[in-house]
Amino acid sequence: AQSVTQLGSHVSVSEGALVLLRCNYSSSVPPYLFWYVQYPNQGLQLLLKYTTGATLVKGINGFEAEFKKSETSFHLTKPSAHMSDAAEYFCAVTTNTGGFKTIFGAGTRLFVKA
Amino acid sequence: KAGVTQTPRYLIKTRGQQVTLSCSPISGHRSVSWYQQTPGQGLQFLFEYFSETQRNKGNFPGRFSGRQFSNSRSEMNVSTLELGDSALYLCASSLLNIQYFGAGTRLSVL
Numbered sequence: 283a284q285s286v287t288q289l290g291s292h293v294s295v296s297e298g299a300l301v302l303l304r305c306n307y308s309s310s311v312p313p314y315l316f317w318y319v320q321y322p323n324q325g326l327q328l329l330l331k332y333t334t335g336a337t338l339v340k341g342i343n344g345f346e347a348e349f350k351k352s353e354t355s356f357h358l359t360k361p362s363a364h365m366s367d368a369a370e371y372f373c374a375v376t377t378n379t380g381g382f383k384t385i386f387g388a389g390t391r392l393f394v395k396a
Numbered sequence: 397k398a399g400v401t402q403t404p405r406y407l408i409k410t411r412g413q414q415v416t417l418s419c420s421p422i423s424g425h426r427s428v429s430w431y432q433q434t435p436g437q438g439l440q441f442l443f444e445y446f447s448e449t450q451r452n453k454g455n456f457p458g459r460f461s462g463r464q465f466s467n468s469r470s471e472m473n474v475s476t477l478e479l480g481d482s483a484l485y486l487c488a489s490s491l492l493n494i495q496y497f498g499a500g501t502r503l504s505v506l
Contacts, residue, residue, distance in 0.1 A: 314493045325400075325486055325497035333493060372439065381451025382427060382490055386439040 284309040284375050288387035296395045301345075301360040303390045305373030308354060314376040315356045317347055319369045320389075326372065332356065343367070368394045398422065400489050400498035408504045414475040417501045421468050421489030427451075428470040429495065430462060433484040442485075445470055477505045 289304040307313060314333050318326040330341025337349040343366075347358045356373060373387040401420040409415050421428050429452075430442040441454040445464035464470045468489070474481055482505045488495035 316495075318497075323499075323502075325402075325499045326488075328494065328496065331494060376493055376495070378493060381446065382429065382444050382493065382495075383452045384429065384441060384495065386431075388438045 284313060284377055284383075284385050286373050286375050286385050286387035288371075288373050288390050290390055291388065292391050292393065294393040294395060295363045297365055298362050301358070301363045301367065301392065303358040303371050303373075303392065305347075305356045305358065305387060306354055307356060307373070307375045309375055309377060311377050311379060314378075315347075315349060316374045316376065316384075317341065317345070317356075317358050318372045318374060318386075320372065321369050329358070329371075363392075363394050365394050365396065368392055400487055400496055402485075402487050402498035402501050404501060405499065406502050406504075408506060409477050410506050411477055411479060413477050414473065415477060415503060417472045417485055417487075417503075419470045419472070419487030419489075419498060421470070421487075422491070422496055425489035425491050425496070426468055427490035428464055428468065429488045429490065430470070430472050431486040431488070432456075433486055433500070434482075439486070442472070474503075479505050481505050 287306045317329040332349045340346045376384040427446045429444040444452040448464045462472045484500045486500045488497045
């Protein structure tokens with residue numbers, strides 16, 4: 283069975299500071315890993331994905347994440363926070379064993395201070 | 397290319413009623429998944445359909461059901477609504493393991 287743990291339900295950073303959102307997962311089969319962002323009253327928007335290949339993946343809006351199999355982690359980073367980054371972020375793991383099943387983390391709400 | 401379309405966006409029902417939510421996937425996507433999002437439970441997987449067949453199901457009671465049509469459009473039905481069913485219901489269509497989400501239907505049960 284797979285699971286996703288996001289450390290910190292709330293993270294607050296200053297504008298221009300590093301953003302680091304943590305995600306650890308467990309999966310009995312090779313997972314596909316994703317980060318999504320959700321703005322108020324909207325659906326989820328895909329930020330970036332890891333399926334196979336390069337372990338450092340770049341996404342939209344300057345975000346990137348590194349897949350570390352030995353640490354079962356997929357942390358999301360952005361060098362310099364912008365006010366528009368304030369939103370809720372979800373880490374997700376998808377497995378395909380006769381059908382897709384995705385498990386989401388509980389989410390991390392990012393606050394950006396001016 | 398049009399995105400995932402969910403209708404209606406907002407819905408108010410009373411306890412005991414039933415409701416049907418609709419999802420039109422991105423053209424060419426044959427897999428459709430449904431999720432329930434609540435402040436307390438977060439995002440929970442309901443079920444996934446592919447080519448009109450349910451392939452995966454989450455841990456929800458039988459009051460929650462779904463179906464998929466030959467054009468890949470999907471509907472989700474909840475019968476005998478309870479207050480706890482108030483949530484944002486999200487639909488996602490998939491291609492090559494990547495899910496694309498609609499804006500959701502916010503259901504309020506009074």
